Amino acid sequence: MDTHSNEESDGTERHQPHQSIPEAEQGPSSRARQLEAIFEAIADGVFVYDKDGHITQMNKGARDLLGLDSQPGYTALSLEERGVMITQRFVQGQSLPLAQWATTRVLNGEVLTDTTAVEFTMRNLHGREMRINLSGAPIRDQEGNIVGAINICRDVTERRKLEQRTQDALHALLTMAEALVKLPQGSGEIIAQTGGGESPAPTATHLVEQRLVDLTRNVLGCRRVSLTALEQEAGNLRPMAVVGLSQEEERQWLREIGRFRLDDYLAPALLARLQTGEVVLNDLSGMTASDLLTYGAREVLVAPMHNGTHLIGVLTLDYGGAAHTYTPEEVALAGAVAKLATLVIERERLLQESAEARARELALRETTQRMDEFLGIVAHELRTPLASLRGFAQTLLVQTALGKGPQLAAWQGKALAGLDLVAQRLSALTDDLLDMARLQAGQLELHPEPTDLVTLVQRVVTRLQMTTERHTIVFVPAVEQLVLHIDPRRMEQVLSNMISNAIKYSPEGGPIEVTIAEDIERQEALLSVRDHGIGIPAQQQAQVFQRFVQADNARAYGIEGTGLGLYLCRALVERHGGRIWCESVEGQGSTFFIRLPLASPAAPARF
């Protein structure tokens, strides 16, 4: 539509759009025609008013904006009358009174540009709701009197819609992220009972997945959105959630999608791009097989669910048979939702793993506790008969030696001595087991008293020296006396164990050096037992203090043991407020150290 040809029909009086155009160039002059052409070509709607608000001129943009073709008489109307025909509203929705119309304001002298430009909604003459951004300025004569106004109106409906959609998308993403965060612990558990229908009750994870697809569909306005996981071994698809199918189709999809793999749908090149984390558009038009569950979709946007190393699933969406051009925002949103869905799956997997680990740990703890109780009972039950057995064997041996009763044959004497030794070992083992059971139950009692460590060690050294001829136990205390507040029986047990080990694990014999020193600075006693035996492999040195642990080389030598001695030593030393450790070189020997506080330990006597 051309302004000139519409002069009469739209009732617009021809006014000069600009005051500064020289008289000589008006009318048919080329300058005026040039300006006219520029005026018409401006995409925004330009309105020129006289001082009473009558429209004196407008360009094509303005006519289109108004939808003037349906109401040609509109421009002849007064400002008030026009106001009735196009309802202007604030963007918040309430109607805009005439006094606040931008035209009124400009005619009153306001200049509306850039930051002061006004935005309002209006219904044009075609009844189309539009959002308009208006800037304008009054036209003044040479004296400065307002003789009219010029307004420039821009249709920002689409731009605002796009902004709104971006906002909605952001909001949706936030909601999804929130849903993820709020996913309850142990979300694999069923949280809603469906009352025994054919489908299983949904889990919290499933509800979140369903929400993700619902929200995506709402924001993008597409036909169908689905989330599908990939089975790691076979690569088959596993249905997670779908929206936009009929009930019948949905049931079929859930039931049958597992028959397919991703490469049934995607060409290798597209699959490779997906695997690098790219969102891809898959043209389905060539896929005619009706059993591929594509439900008439022409093309599908596929976003990868990537857990860092693996493609673990995909989000797909389509607009059915309709053609659709995907905007970068839509592609980005699909990618973001797929990432969120990845987090849901990963979280679920981790929760499940930790629940399993917890269950295993609990089961193990219970088994251990039962075993401890059982060992405690067995040990207790063994103790008395073992003591009688030893007593019996010893009595027989001693009485016979004293000439009381009939003489024993040599083999009988030997057998009795052997019996006594075995019973002695058994009773030592029983004692260890009992101690262990007490420790585990927190019932091991200590009876600390002032004890001279030098005398105590000397006693143990003397006793154990009598058990071996191949070893020389050298005791070199750096102090004459060192009185500590310890349980003498328990500390003797610790030392016996350490020195017995030194003997046992030096099958070739040799010296065993025992030392005691006082560390004045740290207010500690330092005790060491050194042998030149088989040593302990480096990687097992930290473990020998755990119960039932025997180093590989000890086993290889065929040296028997239960792996309880050092465990008890450590527990007893630590209960005394001290520390035990070893230094060893396999094949060269070991040194075991103990540090004990000189002052009485703060730890309670009963554990």
Ligand code: ADP
């Ligand atoms: P046991 O000697 O009954 O097996 P311990 O708890 O006393 O149990 O010792 C645990 C393990 O530590 C032993 O099986 C052995 O492998 C290693 N070990 C302990 N003392 C020594 C030592 N002096 N020399 C070499 N290995 C040792």
